[in-house]
Amino acid sequence: MKRIRIIDTTLRDGMHAVSHQLTPEQVALIASRLDEAGVGTIEVGHGDGLGGSSMQYGFAKATDREYLKAVSQAIKQTRLDVLLIPGIGTIEDLKVAMEYGAKTVRVATHVTEADVGEQHIGFAKKNGLEAIGFLMMSHMASPEKVAEQAKLFESYGADIIYVADSAGAMLPEDVKARVSAVRSAVSLPVGFHAHNNLGLAIGNNLAAIEAGATVLDGTVRGLGGGAGNAQLEVLVAVLNRMGYETGIDLYKVMDLSEEVVAPLMQRPQIINREALAIGYAGAYSSFLLHAYRAAEKFGVDARDVLIELGRRKTVGGQEDLIIDVAIELANKKARTA
Amino acid sequence: MKRIRIIDTTLRDGMHAVSHQLTPEQVALIASRLDEAGVGTIEVGHGDGLGGSSMQYGFAKATDREYLKAVSQAIKQTRLDVLLIPGIGTIEDLKVAMEYGAKTVRVATHVTEADVGEQHIGFAKKNGLEAIGFLMMSHMASPEKVAEQAKLFESYGADIIYVADSAGAMLPEDVKARVSAVRSAVSLPVGFHAHNNLGLAIGNNLAAIEAGATVLDGTVRGLGGGAGNAQLEVLVAVLNRMGYETGIDLYKVMDLSEEVVAPLMQRPQIINREALAIGYAGAYSSFLLHAYRAAEKFGVDARDVLIELGRRKTVGGQEDLIIDVAIELANKKARTA
Missing domain, CATH: 3.20.20.70 (Aldolase class I)
Structure with missing residues (x-):
């Protein structure tokens, strides 16, 4: 067997x-x-x-x-x-x-x-x-x-x-x-x-x-x-x-x-919006909170921030990049608006 | 595309x-x-x-x-x-x-x-x-x-x-x-x-x-x-x-x-013991409650009842079989005990 x-x-x-x-x-x-x-x-x-x-x-x-x-x-x-x-x-x-x-x-x-x-x-x-x-x-x-x-x-x-x-x-x-x-x-x-x-x-x-x-x-x-x-x-x-x-x-x-x-268990183990965003973006789960905060501050979608971080293969320790990405997306949004 | x-x-x-x-x-x-x-x-x-x-x-x-x-x-x-x-x-x-x-x-x-x-x-x-x-x-x-x-x-x-x-x-x-x-x-x-x-x-x-x-x-x-x-x-x-x-x-x-x-939602959509038993057995989900009742009555495991029902390709309307299967399993258990 x-x-x-x-x-x-x-x-x-x-x-x-x-x-x-x-x-x-x-x-x-x-x-x-x-x-x-x-x-x-x-x-x-x-x-x-x-x-x-x-x-x-x-x-x-x-x-x-x-x-x-x-x-x-x-x-x-x-x-x-x-x-x-x-x-x-x-x-x-x-x-x-x-x-x-x-x-x-x-x-x-x-x-x-x-x-x-x-x-x-x-x-x-x-x-x-x-x-x-x-x-x-x-x-x-x-x-x-x-x-x-x-x-x-x-x-x-x-x-x-x-x-x-x-x-x-x-x-x-x-x-x-x-x-x-x-x-x-x-x-x-x-x-x-x-x-x-x-x-x-x-x-x-x-x-x-x-x-x-x-x-x-x-x-x-x-x-x-x-x-x-x-x-x-x-x-x-x-x-x-x-x-x-x-x-x-x-x-x-x-x-x-x-x-x-x-x-x-403190919560059921389900696929909620945040977990799906991480998997879809291929980003570090520890980026989640930072991405949501930065997204809110600069008026963009946190999921777009996470996707961009995943695309750049950003790793732990590069949390500064999260703000940069949110600002870039906000600028791009302003240009295309 | x-x-x-x-x-x-x-x-x-x-x-x-x-x-x-x-x-x-x-x-x-x-x-x-x-x-x-x-x-x-x-x-x-x-x-x-x-x-x-x-x-x-x-x-x-x-x-x-x-x-x-x-x-x-x-x-x-x-x-x-x-x-x-x-x-x-x-x-x-x-x-x-x-x-x-x-x-x-x-x-x-x-x-x-x-x-x-x-x-x-x-x-x-x-x-x-x-x-x-x-x-x-x-x-x-x-x-x-x-x-x-x-x-x-x-x-x-x-x-x-x-x-x-x-x-x-x-x-x-x-x-x-x-x-x-x-x-x-x-x-x-x-x-x-x-x-x-x-x-x-x-x-x-x-x-x-x-x-x-x-x-x-x-x-x-x-x-x-x-x-x-x-x-x-x-x-x-x-x-x-x-x-x-x-x-x-x-x-x-x-x-x-x-x-x-x-x-x-009334409950999170998870794979609990009962849902797994149904999928593993390939049995009708409407059999679940009947199988647990019959299993308890005859001192066998409900999962074994469900597996046997799945093996026999039992379909809706054949609920009588659930009791029969539980009795058979109980008899088998008694013989091998």
């Missing part, structure tokens, strides 16, 4: 959907139910990974250490995974995760900046961890560029390469092109991380499988940044129907979703 | 999501905003179509006549469409719709029973309406069977054939197989109607296009029975990105969704 490995990131990416406010007890409960359901790997922590709890990224209800400790005591079979975005998290943070038994680290960089993850992958491998190179905002680079960056991660010692559609901006053809390119470039398993901004989280996972991906992300109830991730129980149902083995008990994750996770 | 025709069914299938309780004023407001956004065809009425307002299918807030009148006064450009399920609606009901300017009728039958729609298609064509043959629960028949039924509709005079995934049970490959088979069998445009129970409403629409479909259904905010339909504004965004022309102003439908429709 064909196998797909699932990494559950309810307790990391899903934290965005609850403003990182789950308690260690709630996190431990969900982790134990995921473990019982046969989910092989679970990722835990602040939505922005190790060290994410901060003024800039939002304070979590508890520290990395508190979450990791609670989960380490709750799980029996499942593998504990953490996300490390160099610049937000550090090797010191990773050492804390290792104290609590983390066995996998996903080193996440912007799709064109795998090189900033070299030392983290190296450290992880030297210390016996599974190391995953995770290329965020992969829609912003050509398939060839994504493949080049994947090769960098491979050269650092990564065990798996992930193509991440962080803005939920990819169409199935975009996913296939990038996963295929990475598959051809490296001799490692390839993973895919979806967001649902264009309603394609499940459809794009199927496209990824078609192109050779064998590791996929999901979250219970679809929790995640923006429009959320691939809904784990739906993904498992679809994979079951297609004859893939995941090792996950479908009914148990359905019950976990309905009985435990749904009551903890 | 490649064109896709969109039929909006927010005010018909979407009525299921609000228990058919929108007022004629609310329906007229949504219709006028869809018209302004350039949506070419809108379907209006009770969730189960003409004549649906009843004890059995749930009473709507207003009569067919009241809804049709309100909409006919609100629209300027858009084409008014009604759904007619023979056995629920009648030709007399269709005459009422024609009084208010209905120009399209979708005659909907179970996928193996196109013949019950012969007289309705014939009447519509004799009276100058556009007539669409709409094959519900298409996942229950083989592609060859669906094609055979499409040919029947064509022989009655239908202008378009729709493949409808009423339970949201199809995978992209299922959609492609059925749409392709119909395309080969008839010389008419082919349409596709999705449900989102497996998270594939948008993905399956792309599969339908790939197989040659040129008419697609959507609803604002994804409103619809079960897990809902393809979310109109998301579908338009994806089609825009792919270079298809729909004639619809994306920002206007996004605003309609956020400003008008979202505040009227």
Whole structure:
């Protein structure tokens, strides 16, 4: 039987959907139910990974250490995974995760900046961890560029390469092109991380499988940044129907979703106007508020601002550009009026 | 530029999501905003179509006549469409719709029973309406069977054939197989109607296009029975990105969704445990409550009951079977315990 490995990131990416406010007890409960359901790997922590709890990224209800400790005591079979975005998290943070038994680290960089993850992958491998190179905002680079960056991660010692559609901006053809390119470039398993901004989280996972991906992300109830991730129980149902083995008990994750996770949610995980605008524009979700403010100030449509930012492949740290773009659009509007 | 025709069914299938309780004023407001956004065809009425307002299918807030009148006064450009399920609606009901300017009728039958729609298609064509043959629960028949039924509709005079995934049970490959088979069998445009129970409403629409479909259904905010339909504004965004022309102003439908429709919703349109069970099992959504009751009574899992009903291709009217299946499963459980 064909196998797909699932990494559950309810307790990391899903934290965005609850403003990182789950308690260690709630996190431990969900982790134990995921473990019982046969989910092989679970990722835990602040939505922005190790060290994410901060003024800039939002304070979590508890520290990395508190979450990791609670989960380490709750799980029996499942593998504990953490996300490390160099610049937000550090090797010191990773050492804390290792104290609590983390066995996998996903080193996440912007799709064109795998090189900033070299030392983290190296450290992880030297210390016996599974190391995953995770290329965020992969829609912003050509398939060839994504493949080049994947090769960098491979050269650092990564065990798996992930193509991440962080803005939920990819169409199935975009996913296939990038996963295929990475598959051809490296001799490692390839993973895919979806967001649902264009309603394609499940459809794009199927496209990824078609192109050779064998590791996929999901979250219970679809929790995640923006429009959320691939809904784990739906993904498992679809994979079951297609004859893939995941090792996950479908009914148990359905019950976990309905009985435990749904009551903890602050808002339903839907595709609202803002989430759709992000996916359509292919822009950073952190630009959203700035774009709406700038648009209001200069009398233009925030969606046009986001689309222009996406077109220019603007990245985090370039927030100044948002005002510039809004002014340019306002001037253009004045000229054509 | 490649064109896709969109039929909006927010005010018909979407009525299921609000228990058919929108007022004629609310329906007229949504219709006028869809018209302004350039949506070419809108379907209006009770969730189960003409004549649906009843004890059995749930009473709507207003009569067919009241809804049709309100909409006919609100629209300027858009084409008014009604759904007619023979056995629920009648030709007399269709005459009422024609009084208010209905120009399209979708005659909907179970996928193996196109013949019950012969007289309705014939009447519509004799009276100058556009007539669409709409094959519900298409996942229950083989592609060859669906094609055979499409040919029947064509022989009655239908202008378009729709493949409808009423339970949201199809995978992209299922959609492609059925749409392709119909395309080969008839010389008419082919349409596709999705449900989102497996998270594939948008993905399956792309599969339908790939197989040659040129008419697609959507609803604002994804409103619809079960897990809902393809979310109109998301579908338009994806089609825009792919270079298809729909004639619809994306920002206007996004605003309609956020400003008008979202505040009227009784519940968010999500994939909950029950909706997923229906899609996974490929069973009638009207079986849900009966299956849960029977399962509780006989100490089995309702999902197993639904899966068995789907496997047997049980159709509406065979509700007695639900108890039989629950008893069989309970006996089997007792034998293996």
